[in-house]
Amino acid sequence: MNYKMKFIFSKKGMMRFISHLDLMRLFMRAMRRADFPLKMSEGFNPHVKLSIARALKLGLESEGEEAVVVLTMFVRCDDFCRRLQAQLPEGIRIKNAVLV
Numbered sequence: 001m002n003y004k005m006k007f008i009f010s011k012k013g014m015m016r017f018i019s020h021l022d023l024m025r026l027f028m029r030a031m032r033r034a035d036f037p038l039k040m041s042e043g044f045n046p047h048v049k050l051s052i053a054r055a056l057k058l059g060l061e062s063e064g065e066e067a068v069v070v071l072t073m074f075v076r077c078d079d080f081c082r083r084l085q086a087q088l089p090e091g092i093r094i095k096n097a098v099l100v
Contacts, residue, residue, distance in 0.1 A: 002039055003071045005080055007097040012061045015091030020055040027052075030087035031069065036080070039070035068100065
């Protein structure tokens with residue numbers, strides 16, 4: 001069974017200069033380091049099923065960006081936030097997470 005975890009994050013400070021694709025890579029690496037049961041795409045080059053709702057322009061800060069990741073096992077929302085935040089650099093903050 002798959003679980004969709006929607007999370008809200010902020011991007012501030014020096015992290016405002018990170019591109020959308022680099023932000024995707026940053027979250028994928030952080031989720032792997034946090035040891036989440038990630039759902040991978042199928043095919044020749046599998047990648048984490050992660051989507052960020054909107055691509056923020058380079059250089060802009062944001063308080064409420066949305067992203068969704070697909071997990072293969074249940075993870076509590078507060079545990080998800082805590083474990084992911086521990087792996088992220090200064091400037092990226094997980095504000096909230098809910099199962100969709």
